[in-house]
Amino acid sequence: MSTARIADHRHDPATRERRARGIVADHAREIAESAQGAIYKVPGGVGVYVVSLSRQVCECADFSHRGAPCKHLLAAEIVSAKSAVCADCARRYLGRDLYEVTEDHESLTWFPGDRLCGPCAMAHGIV
Numbered sequence: 001m002s003t004a005r006i007a008d009h010r011h012d013p014a015t016r017e018r019r020a021r022g023i024v025a026d027h028a029r030e031i032a033e034s035a036q037g038a039i040y041k042v043p044g045g046v047g048v049y050v051v052s053l054s055r056q057v058c059e060c061a062d063f064s065h066r067g068a069p070c071k072h073l074l075a076a077e078i079v080s081a082k083s084a085v086c087a088d089c090a091r092r093y094l095g096r097d098l099y100e101v102t103e104d105h106e107s108l109t110w111f112p113g114d115r116l117c118g119p120c121a122m123a124h125g126i127v
């Protein structure tokens with residue numbers, strides 16, 4: 001039956017992975033900046049879904065029916081890997097939005113390798 005084939009296609013892990021990458025391509029910044037600890041808000045489908053990476057759960061119907069990683073959870077994992085927490089304000093930002101403290105800053109507060117978000121880097125004279 002055609003409905004069974006559609007369901008099979010929808011449950012293909014490769015399809016989920018591809019959809020997760022699509023979500024990340026469109027929404028990486030807002031997903032990163034939505035993070036509260038390990039909790040991410042991921043858009044996709046009809047709304048925005050809350051994902052907990054520490055518990056490995058998503059609130060969407062797909063996840064609750066299958067209990068396996070959905071596109072939101074996969075998207076949150078990709079964004080988590082591409083982002084880091086600002087050493088000052090502790091909010092999460094995409095890696096490309098963070099400034100790394102280098103040796104020549106001679107800062108007493110930050111160590112080389114620390115990463116700061118734009119506003120914090122500006123406030124501390126790192127940029």
Ligand SMILES: [Zn+2]
Binds near residue numbers: 071
């Ligand atoms: Zn989900």
Ligand SMILES: [Zn+2]
Binds near residue numbers: 091
């Ligand atoms: Zn900051």
